[in-house]
Amino acid sequence: MPPEMPSQPLSFLDGLIVLLFIGGSLLIGYFLSRRARHSTDEYFKGGGNMGWFMLGTSMVATAFAADTPLALTGWVVTKGLSQNWFWWSMVPITMLGVFFYAPLWKRANPQTDMELVYQRYSGRSANALRVGKALWLAFPFGCVNMGWVNKAMTVIINYTIPEFPRLPLVDSLMLWLVVATPLSSQVDPQFREAIQSGQLQPMEIAYEHGLLRQPAFWSAYQSGAYGSSDLSENNDQARQRRQEGWESLALGERHALDQPRAMQGVPPEAVAEGWDAFELTHQIYLISSTVNQYKVLFLLFLVVVAYTAMGGLWGVMVTDFIQFWVAMIGCLVLAWLAVDRVGGLESLFSQMHDLYGSNRAGAMMALFPQEDAASYGLFTRPEFWLLILVFWWSYAFTDGGSFFAQRMLSARDERQAALGYLWYGVAHYALRMWPWLLVGFVAAVMFPHTAYPDGGMPSGALAEAGYVRVMLEVLPTGLLGLMVAALFAAYMSTISTWVNLGASYLINDVYRPFLAPIREQRIRQQKGQQDFAFEESHYVRWGIVATLLIALAGILVALFMNTVSDAWFFLAGFNGGIGVIYLLRWYWWRINAWSELFCLLSLLGLSLMMYALKDATVAQSSVVLWEGTALAIPVASLFDFPYSLLVTVPLSVLLALIATWMTPPTDLSVLKAFHRRVQAGGPGWRTIHRLVLQESPGFVAHSPLNVRSLLLWILSSAGVCLWLIGLGKLIIGDAFVAEPSFPSFWLGILLLVIGSACLIAVACWFPRKAPGDNPSTS
Numbered sequence: 001m002p003p004e005m006p007s008q009p010l011s012f013l014d015g016l017i018v019l020l021f022i023g024g025s026l027l028i029g030y031f032l033s034r035r036a037r038h039s040t041d042e043y044f045k046g047g048g049n050m051g052w053f054m055l056g057t058s059m060v061a062t063a064f065a066a067d068t069p070l071a072l073t074g075w076v077v078t079k080g081l082s083q084n085w086f087w088w089s090m091v092p093i094t095m096l097g098v099f100f101y102a103p104l105w106k107r108a109n110p111q112t113d114m115e116l117v118y119q120r121y122s123g124r125s126a127n128a129l130r131v132g133k134a135l136w137l138a139f140p141f142g143c144v145n146m147g148w149v150n151k152a153m154t155v156i157i158n159y160t161i162p163e164f165p166r167l168p169l170v171d172s173l174m175l176w177l178v179v180a181t182p183l184s185s186q187v188d189p190q191f192r193e194a195i196q197s198g199q200l201q202p203m204e205i206a207y208e209h210g211l212l213r214q215p216a217f218w219s220a221y222q223s224g225a226y227g228s229s230d231l232s233e234n235n236d237q238a239r240q241r242r243q244e245g246w247e248s249l250a251l252g253e254r255h256a257l258d259q260p261r262a263m264q265g266v267p268p269e270a271v272a273e274g275w276d277a278f279e280l281t282h283q284i285y286l287i288s289s290t291v292n293q294y295k296v297l298f299l300l301f302l303v304v305v306a307y308t309a310m311g312g313l314w315g316v317m318v319t320d321f322i323q324f325w326v327a328m329i330g331c332l333v334l335a336w337l338a339v340d341r342v343g344g345l346e347s348l349f350s351q352m353h354d355l356y357g358s359n360r361a362g363a364m365m366a367l368f369p370q371e372d373a374a375s376y377g378l379f380t381r382p383e384f385w386l387l388i389l390v391f392w393w394s395y396a397f398t399d400g401g402s403f404f405a406q407r408m409l410s411a412r413d414e415r416q417a418a419l420g421y422l423w424y425g426v427a428h429y430a431l432r433m434w435p436w437l438l439v440g441f442v443a444a445v446m447f448p449h450t451a452y453p454d455g456g457m458p459s460g461a462l463a464e465a466g467y468v469r470v471m472l473e474v475l476p477t478g479l480l481g482l483m484v485a486a487l488f489a490a491y492m493s494t495i496s497t498w499v500n501l502g503a504s505y506l507i508n509d510v511y512r513p514f515l516a517p518i519r520e521q522r523i524r525q526q527k528g529q530q531d532f533a534f535e536e537s538h539y540v541r542w543g544i545v546a547t548l549l550i551a552l553a554g555i556l557v558a559l560f561m562n563t564v565s566d567a568w569f570f571l572a573g574f575n576g577g578i579g580v581i582y583l584l585r586w587y588w589w590r591i592n593a594w595s596e597l598f599c600l601l602s603l604l605g606l607s608l609m610m611y612a613l614k615d616a617t618v619a620q621s622s623v624v625l626w627e628g629t630a631l632a633i634p635v636a637s638l639f640d641f642p643y644s645l646l647v648t649v650p651l652s653v654l655l656a657l658i659a660t661w662m663t664p665p666t667d668l669s670v671l672k673a674f675h676r677r678v679q680a681g682g683p684g685w686r687t688i689h690r691l692v693l694q695e696s697p698g699f700v701a702h703s704p705l706n707v708r709s710l711l712l713w714i715l716s717s718a719g720v721c722l723w724l725i726g727l728g729k730l731i732i733g734d735a736f737v738a739e740p741s742f743p744s745f746w747l748g749i750l751l752l753v754i755g756s757a758c759l760i761a762v763a764c765w766f767p768r769k770a771p772g773d774n775p776s777t778s
Contacts, residue, residue, distance in 0.1 A: 009159070009161075009162070009472050010160060010480065010481060010484065011477045011480075011481070014477060014478065014480045014481030014484065015481065016481070017478070017481030017482055017484075018481055018484050018488060021326070021485040021488065021489065022303050022488065024322075051411075051412060051416055052411065052416045052417075052418075052419035052420040052422075052423060053420070053423065054321055054420075055408070055410055055411055055417070055420040056419070056420035056421065056422070056424045056427070057324050057325075057423070057427070058321060058324075058497075059420065059428075060324055060423075060424050060427045060428050060432065061321070061324035061327070061489075061490075061494075063424075063428055064324065064327060064328075064428075064432060064490050064494075065152070065490055065491065065494035066152045066153050066487050066488075066490045066491035066494070067148050067149050067151070067152035068490070069331070069436040069439065069467045069487075070152045070155060070156075070464040070465070070467050070468070071152075071464060072084065072433065072436045072437055072440055072467075073436065073439060073440035073463070073464060073466045073467040074460055074463040074464035074466070075440070076364065076437065076440035076441060076443070076444050077364065077440075077443075077449035077463050077466075078377070078449065078460050078463050079377075079378055080363060080364045080365070080366065080369070080373060080376075080379050081365055081366060081367060082366055082367060082368055082369040082373070082378070082379045082384065083378075083379040084433070085379070085384055085387050085388070086387060086391075086572075087429075088429060088721075088724060089387040089388055089392045090391075090392050090395075090429075091392075091425065091429050091717055091720050091721055091724075092393075092713075092717045093392045093393055093398050094421070094424070094425040094429070095422075095425055095713050095716040095717045095720070096398075096713055097398075097399060097400035097404070098418050098421045098422045098425060098712075098713070098716065099418065099704060099709040099710075099712050099713050099716075100704045100705070100709060100713070101399045101400045101586065101704075102400060102408050102414065102417045102418040102421045103414040103415075103417065103418055103704055104678050104679075104680055104704065105399075105400060105408045105417060106408060106411055106413065106414035106417040107414060107677060107678045107679065108674075108678050114130055114133055114134045114505055114508070115130075115508060115509060117129050117130040117133070117593065118130065119670075119673075119674055120585060120666070120670070120674055121592055121593040121670065122593075122666050122667035122669075122670040123593070123664075123666075123667065125592065125593035125594050125663075126593045127514075128593070128597065129593040129597050130509050130513075131509065131510055131514065132600070133509075133596070134505040134506065134509035135505075135506075135510065136600070137502070137505055138501075138502040138503075138505040138506050138550060139502070139550075139553055141571070141575075142498045142501065142502040142505075142550065143550070143553045143554050143556075143557040144557055144570070145494075145498055145571070146498045146499070146550075146551075146554030146555075147557030149491060149494050149495060149498075149554075150297060150495075150554060150555055150557075152491075153297055153300070153487075153491045154293040154294065155461070155464065155465050156484075156487050156491075157292070157293045157296045157297060158215045158289055158292070158293050158465075159215050159216075159465060159468040159469065159472060160468065160471075160472065161292075161296055162213050162289070163207065163210075163213065164292055164295055164296050166203070166207065167295065170295050170298065170299075171203055171291060171295065174291045174294050174298065175195070175202075175203065175291050177294065178291055178294065179195050179196055181556075184286070184290070186286055187283055187287060188272045188283060190269065190270060191270050191271075191283050193270075194266075194267055194269065194270035195287065199267045199269075199270065200265070200266060200267060200270050201265065202284045202287045202288045202291075203287075204265065205265050205266070205284050205288075206284055206285060206287075206289075211249070211281065211284060211285045211288065211289075212285070212288060212289055215289065215465070216447070216465065217245075218282065218285050219458070219459060219461065219462040219465065220458065220462065221245070221278075221282055222282075222459060223452070223456060223457065223458045223459045223462060224452060224456035225241075225245075225452045225456070225458075226238075226241055226242045226245040226246075226278065227239070227241060227242045237453060238453070241453065242257070242276075242278060243257060245278065246276075246277065246278045249281065255277050256277065257276050257277050257278060258276055258277070259277060260275050260276055260277040260279070260280040263277060263280060263281075266280065266284075294555075298555070300488065300491070300492070301495070301551055301555060303492070304491075304492050304495045304499065304551070322489075324489070326482070326485060326486050326489050327486040327487070328432060328435075328486075329482075329486070330479075330482050330483040330485070331432075331435040331439075331483075331486060333479060333483070334435070334439055334470070334471055334474070334475060334483055335434075335435035335439050337474045337475060337479075338438065338439050338442040338470050338474050339438055339442060341442070341473070341474045342445055342446065345731065345733075345735075346735070348441055348442060348445060349361075349441075349732070349735035349736065350735075352365070352444060352445060353736075355445065355448050355450065356444075356448075356450070358736075359372065359376075360376050361736060362736035362737070363376050363378050364378065364444075365441075365732055365736045367725060367729075367732075368384065369381045369383070369384045382632060382643075383642050386642040386643065386645055386646070387642055390576075390642075390645045390646075390649055391572070391576065391642060391645060393579060393580065393583070394576050394577055394578075394580050394649045394653075395572060395575055395576055395579045396572075396575040396578060396579055396582075397579070397582065398579035398583050399579075399582040399583055399585075399586060400421065404421065404424075408421060415767065415768075418766075419766070422762070422766075425716070425720060426719075426720055426723075426759065429720050429721075429724055430720045430723035430724045430727070430755075431723075433724075434724075434728070434731060436467070438731070439467055439470050439471075440466065440467065443463075443466030443467060443470045444466070446466075446469070446470060446473060447466050447469055447470075449463050468487075471483050471484075495551075495554065498550070498554065499547050499550050499551050499554070500547065502546070502547075502550035503543050503544075503547040503549075503550055504543070506549070506550070507539055507542055507546055511539075511542060511546075512539060516539075519534075520532060520534060570641070572641055573640075573641035573642075573645070574603060574604075575603065576603070576641075576644065576645045576649050576652075577599060577602075577603055577648050577649045577650075577651075577652030577653050577656075578599050578600060578603060578652070580599075580649070580653045580656075581595050581596055581599045581653070581656050582596075584684075587680050587682050587684040587685070587705070588684035588685075589665070589666070589671050589675075589685050589687060589688045590660060590661075590684075591660060592660060592663060592664070592665055592666050593666070594659045594660065594663040595657070595660045597659075598655050598656045598658075598659035599652050599653065599656035602651065602652040602655040602656070603648060603652045606647065606648050606652065607648070610638075610639050610644060610647065610648075613639065622634075622636075633646075668691065671688050672688060672691055672692050672695075675688045675692055675701070676692060676696075676699065679701040679702050679703060680701075680703060680704070680705075681701040681702075681703025681704075681705055682705040685701070689701060708765065708767075711765070712766065715758045715759075715761050715762050716758070716759065716762045718754075718755070718758050719755045719757075719758030719759035719762065720755070720759075721755075722752070722754050722758065723751075723752060723755040723756075723759075725751055726747075726748045726749070726751030726752035726755055727748065727752070728748070729744045729745070729748030729751060730744075730745060730748035730752070732744065733745055733748075
């Protein structure tokens with residue numbers, strides 16, 4: 001039976017470290033607030049004077065969210081190590097962005113990546129695209145990203161601060177929110193009614209009896225570890241297990257398991273038919289723990305919004321920089337102590353063999369999916385090949401848009417933008433993830449993901465919580481506070497970025513170009529001031545309001561999510577295809593606003609259609625495409641990611657290209673101006689280049705499309721991939737290989753040496769001065 005946790009896992013010293021860290025973040029926002037309020041350029045772009053190390057680290061910090069270590073820990077036991085190709089497969093497109101797109105973004109230099117729409121397209125279709133994409137990226141896309149980060153943070157809060165001090169007003173507000181939203185979807189309706197009517201006070205019961213101190217215990221309960229609440233459905237062994245579980249609780253010492261209506265403080269009408277006292281207590285826990293999680297999340301969110309609203313992008317990037325190094329140091333220390341706790345790597349892998357069996361453990365720990373992976377429910381070879389062959393070049397921001405573009409636009413020049421993106425690629429893929437995975441390996445041993453006595457399996461959410469459970473188990477006082485601060489740092493850096501970015505979309509792409517002119521015209525007519533125009537401070541104030549709006553929306557979206565990785569796959573499936581159009585818009589003049597619009601609308605329609613048909617006959621089909629081969633794909637799987645890419649990518653791109661040819665091209669004056677400014681060059685702009693030369697015979701386009709950029713792309717992609725695989729070989733070695741043909745240790749050393757040589761070559765051949773820094777426009 002799980003031992004009872006202390007009322008607060010964090011000691012006074014731990015809590016003090018966390019509070020000092022949060023206070024420091026607020027001070028940074030305050031000190032940078034005056035600088036940020038000078039203009040929207042300072043607020044949303046940091047004045048455009050950032051160096052590569054600062055902006056690249058900020059990118060890594062944003063991508064290192066609180067959700068990432070949790071999801072990777074869960075994958076170790078639920079999908080296997082090879083599931084990480086979901087993001088490892090993105091190495092080539094990231095490096096493509098370094099050499100072929102980062103310079104173009106800096107040359108275009110829009111206020112936001114959405115403002116690029118006006119530089120590249122023309123007419124009403126450009127207006128529609130800019131507003132539609134800005135709203136889409138600010139709310140559904142951005143808020144889903146914030147939603148899964150918030151979801152992960154609730155898990156961290158549930159384990160590290162299970163009993164936050166009571167705050168009557170905030171508690172009442174959160175209780176109302178929980179009962180009135182999908183957060184209480186697992187709670188019985190008549191139980192909710194008793195809370196809404198005031199007959200039942202779940203927080204009082206939970207705090208009095210310490211119900212919130214065993215989150216892992218209750219997660220196991222939800223997975224079926226203690227049998228059914230209907231005692232008649234349990235066999236003798238299940239009844240005994242349930243009785244022991246009930247008696248381990250403080251309430252179990254006072255109340256009989258089969259007499260739930262006798263529990264003090266609970267009106268009899270709140271108890272549903274078929275419940276025993278264990279299930280009733282579980283319902284109280286569900287409500288109370290959710291209130292506690294969102295109470296802390298709400299307070300933490302206020303801190304993030306405060307320094308983001310005060311400091312703008314400067315506040316975000318400076319805190320990102322500090323938070324990243326705090327987070328990485330904390331993760332490295334945790335990985336070291338966790339491995340030491342289980343006796344070192346050799347002992348760790350030996351225990352995995354014993355717990356999961358040689359075959360399953362080998363499949364779980366393989367860097368590449370094994371042939372028998374499907375039989376264990378792990379990541380399979382067809383899924384791997386779909387990510388390698390389709391996903392990386394078709395998903396969402398293939399050209400470095402969104403917060404990547406925001407960071408690159410803040411760079412001092414295009415060379416700093418490219419170097420920052422390169423540093424992000426190396427740190428993001430090759431360096432930061434192995435400490436998380438090491439903790440995931442330890443969690444697989446300390447908290448085995450094995451079947452319960454009745455055959456049920458622990459939930460994916462419980463597997464993801466393994467990272468936090470290891471942290472609480474192995475870290476001493478002080479270091480635990482540092483690690484909690486590190487996870488808070490990861491959370492805050494990501495949320496602050498998405499909040500600031502979403503606000504910039506709303507202000508610069510919706511309010512300023514479309515709504516503010518209407519308000520200005522109305523004021524001119526009312527006051528008779530024909531030259532009236534809003535000052536920059538007006539837009540900064542509305543930017544703060546937009547920041548608060550985006551922040552609230554991010555919390556609300558988290559209410560509808562189950563696990564972090566499920567949200568990742570949902571968003572990845574919805575955006576498969578638009579990446580092709582994002583790549584083409586820079587290097588082919590014929591792409592127009594309709595191309596993007598039709599691709600986005602077709603993805604929306606296809607996603608909704610596949611969701612609606614998921615439970616239809618075709619989704620239940622037993623037909624397997626290419627059966628008997630390594631690419632065997634069940635037809636029913638086409639409705640789930642990544643197999644859905646086989647439908648969404650070709651159809652959305654085809655419809656977009658049809659729309660391209662059936663609609664007028666962008667106005668020639670816009671295309672010529674874009675070519676002069678951005679100088680993408682290449683065959684796709686040859687037609688426009690001829691027209692520009694007729695007007696400016698001396699014009700020279702400094703295109704990134706050259707042999708040097710191609711070689712640098714290949715070398716950097718190879719270097720990063722060799723490093724991440726080489727480190728894996730060094731760490732795992734031959735622990736799960738019966739007869740290795742070549743020792744993994746020496747293979748890892750060889751891969752690291754070759755990878756280092758590739759990255760050193762990139763550093764030596766990287767242009768000392770970007771040719772487009774002083775573009776020719778004569």
